[in-house]
Amino acid sequence: MAPKHESNQCPMESILGQIMGPWTPYILWLLSNEESLRFGQLSALIPDISAKVLTDRLRKLEASGLVHRDYQPTVPPTVYYSLTDRGAELHEVLQGLNEVALRWDAEDRKKRLIPVTEIIAAE
């Protein structure tokens, strides 16, 4: 069974149930860096996600009150997604995570480059 993140006890489990899962935090992070993003823009920024899954994630985030959906009945229709005030409260946490990600990435790159460096040094 998937974690019963609804029924609970612990606030941490509850928030994790809302924002965890494949793609979800990534979507939140993209939205937290822009005023708003259209469906197609999100789709382009996350090439490996299918429309079905992207829709599903956005609907769930909307249901949790973290994302706002602004449907403009133009032709063709235009839909803007943005963080709600509550969603925006995740900005700092996501930035913090991104900083750790950048640090680890730099460290790992450096490690992976050592062999190359040795080859150059040996010439």
Next chain:
Amino acid sequence: MAPKHESNQCPMESILGQIMGPWTPYILWLLSNEESLRFGQLSALIPDISAKVLTDRLRKLEASGLVHRDYQPTVPPTVYYSLTDRGAELHEVLQGLNEVALRWDAEDRKKRLIPVTEIIAAE
């Protein structure tokens, strides 16, 4: 297909691939609040997780270098899990997330209590 978090481009996607998914951030958070926890303790702290899944998560975190496994060949065996230095770098982010979680939980509790308050006020 599950997100291809290995092959990538973006550090944020990469870190999310390592720490996201059901139970994983929760395990990290529990470990970030203790020196170490034994398998059975983690199991007891997360009642809904099965041994199979807990093992799987711990093995993956170990493979990512975020968790250290200390097997003591006593009888019966004792295994201590703790965060590595890299894993410990997530502490602040997890604390930040927990603070947001506590705030939302308090807000939601307050909102859920309003009807009760109204009933009392109406008496």
Next chain:
DNA sequence: GCAAGTAGTTACCTTTTGGTAACCATTGAA
């Protein structure tokens, strides 16, 4: 009159994930 473009939805099928129960080793205690 047909294609393009947006933001999806739906049905169908495959893959992945997770649960459950049984089993493992080893030794001390009842």
Next chain:
DNA sequence: TTCAATGGTTACCAAAAGGTAACTACTTGC
């Protein structure tokens, strides 16, 4: 002599998640 205790593993099965292709609506431009 048999049970309990720890930290798992394995096989088997059910459920959930996700991919793909087809289809929707509506109007503008070719």
